[in-house]
Amino acid sequence: MLKILVCVKQIPDVDLVKMDPETGNLVRAGVPTLTNPLDLNALEAAVQTKEKYGGEVTLITMGPPMAESTLRECLAVGGDDAILISGRPFGGADTLSTSYSIVKASEMKGKFDLIFCGKESLDGATGQMASQLAERFDASQISCCYSIENVADGKIRAVRALEDGKETVEATLPCLITVEKDNFYGRLPNLEAYLGSKKAEITTYTENDIDGLDLNKIGVPGSGTIVPKIYPPELPEPGQIINTGSAKSDAQRLVELLAEKGSI
Amino acid sequence: MMQKSDYKNMWVYIEHDGKTAAPVGLELCCELRKLCDTTGDKLYAVIIGDLPHEEVDKVRECAVDGIIYVSGTGYDYFNTDAYANAFTVLSRKYNPSAIFVGGTINGRDFAPRFAVQLDTGCTSDAMELEYDPETGDIQFIEPAVGGKIMAVITVPELRPQVGTIRPGTFKYAPAGRKAEIEVICEEINFDPEAIRCKHIDFVPDDLDPELDIANADCIVCVGNGLKDSEHLERYRELAKLLGGKIGCTRPLFDRGILPYKLQIGQSGVMVKTKLYISFGVSGAVNHTAGVDADVFVAVDKNPDAQIFNYCDYGIVGDMDTVCDELIELLKARQK
Incomplete structure (x- = not known):
């Protein structure tokens, strides 16, 4: 039976995050959260794989206690159990330390054959987590997976979507896969799973619960990168706004200007 | 050490x-x-x-x-x-x-x-x-x-x-x-x-000229202001009238309305074009960083949209209405 892990992340709605002009800090308070959309494609790929080849799907995330809602949302789509890594010392982590924490926590549930991840998160958007997880899992990796052809005999055959074509690859298990959404559009929860997800028990690990966890490798101390400064982007001076009173005359004026410029 | x-x-x-x-x-x-x-x-x-x-x-x-x-x-x-x-x-x-x-x-x-x-x-x-x-x-x-x-x-x-x-x-x-x-x-x-992940074979994608926008003479870029895919057709028509191609910002790809190859910006395709017209694009840095245009036009209903800082000419208004007006004018010019 395949043991399948899906890594998910709860993110703030980036459209609603604002920067406090006084302090230069990001204002996240009161900003709604959502499950990173690309992680739902990863979940779909995992559920399809389970349906076709058999197995058990475990979800894992790291975040504050409220990230539990993301795990329940994913359990309602498909998933047999879920792990939440939560605790102050994990905070402020970059991908180097987050990948360490996730791998150590998942090892509490044994070894996984397949690990699915979204290509990137909409908030951090580094796209680095998957490769770094794969390295720490000592797994092969198939990034930008377009379709899964077969899983058998300790191997997975899949098609990658590259810039200019499709590459078929064959990888040994354990294997970490990031998915393209083309063939892995997220499905809606089914009623039974949805009801179950409300009551499902979620395993929560703090820094004290994970065997062999090196506290120097988690959170800020374990991070390779820091963000010493954020600032609003410097904007160029606004262009010429055409305001002649109506859409029709604005469009007319624009066509004249473009004709003068030789653009049309 | x-x-x-x-x-x-x-x-x-x-x-x-x-x-x-x-x-x-x-x-x-x-x-x-x-x-x-x-x-x-x-x-x-x-x-x-x-x-x-x-x-x-x-x-x-x-x-x-x-x-x-x-x-x-x-x-x-x-x-x-x-x-x-x-x-x-x-x-x-x-x-x-x-x-x-x-x-x-x-x-x-x-x-x-x-x-x-x-x-x-x-x-x-x-x-x-x-x-x-x-x-x-x-x-x-x-x-x-x-x-x-x-x-x-x-x-x-x-x-x-x-x-x-x-x-x-x-x-x-x-x-x-x-x-x-x-x-x-x-x-x-x-x-x-x-090697744990072995190459088996590679099949190049079919070349679809409509998806090759990096050096198109004119690009009509549609952003998240688009209501739904049914409203897309007029932008295709405008692009055609201008001898150009249609592109989009990330949310339209995320919404499944247009393919990834049409996503303009840092995480998509970087374009160099003579005329670029955006409709309903907010102007996030990730997007504008991917646009190198001789003439940059922006249309959006929000007068405070950041996109107007990047444009040469801007129109504040309903994107569909402005697009329809432009189509009429260009059709008249071509007669």
Whole structure:
């Protein structure tokens, strides 16, 4: 039976995050959260794989206690159990330390054959987590997976979507896969799973619960990168706004200007 | 124990397919040349596997101080295991201060992996690189939180500093060949049997001219202001009337309305065009960074939209209405 892990992340709605002009800090308070959309494609790929080849799907995330809602949302789509890594010392982590924490926590549930991840998160958007997880899992990796052809005999055959074509690859298990959404559009929860997800028990690990966890490798101390400064982007001076009173005359004026410029 | 000041020189990985060098490696050499002139580091290009002489010449023209050639087994096709290993082995031997890799699909695949092998910090998608002489750190400056803010990211303690940079971020402007270029040859064999993800075959995508927008004369770009896919047709018509092509911003790809190849911006296609008209585009830095237009027109209903800071001409109004008016006017002109 395949043991399948899906890594998910709860993110703030980036459209609603604002920067406090006084302090230069990001204002996240009161900003709604959502499950990173690309992680739902990863979940779909995992559920399809389970349906076709058999197995058990475990979800894992790291975040504050409220990230539990993301795990329940994913359990309602498909998933047999879920792990939440939560605790102050994990905070402020970059991908180097987050990948360490996730791998150590998942090892509490044994070894996984397949690990699915979204290509990137909409908030951090580094796209680095998957490769770094794969390295720490000592797994092969198939990034930008377009379709899964077969899983058998300790191997997975899949098609990658590259810039200019499709590459078929064959990888040994354990294997970490990031998915393209083309063939892995997220499905809606089914009623039974949805009801179950409300009551499902979620395993929560703090820094004290994970065997062999090196506290120097988690959170800020374990991070390779820091963000010493954020600032609003410097904007160029606004262009010429055409305001002649109506859409029709604005469009007319624009066509004249473009004709003068030789653009049309 | 090595100090971070013991790590010297910056490397650029030259991605290639055995025939030509990918532009991003050359772009990075050009940009890193300037940074190395500030820091006093030497600039090395790293070439794995065989690359024709005339292509290596292009690398030399980017004023590199040296080239590290890697030969050996395991490099016939890109694979994460052998390529990540090559950089880990090289880095442990030569201790560079920084390693830059083009943010292509494969570059983004293997660079974060060797960063873990080297237990160091990795950044992605910087749009500017600066040097802080006080700390000796590179400042990787990149848009964050959907392009609302710029973030400065550094690797304050660990080395090498690893960065992946998207193609088209920096200009290809070779500074000319150095009189002396150091040549280092390294044989690093990776057992082909030990490659865990093996290449089986490759099928190129069919060339659809409508999806090839990088150098289109005119681009009509549709953003998240679009209500739904039924409203898309008029923008296709406008693009056709202008002899141009349609493009989009990330939310439209996320919403499944248009394909990824039409997504304009840092994480999609970088376009160079004569006339660019955006409809319902808010103007996040990630998007505008991908637009190089002779004339830039923006249409959006929000008068405070950031997109108006990037345009030559702007119209505040309903995108569909303005588009329909433009279609009528252009049809009349063509009669």
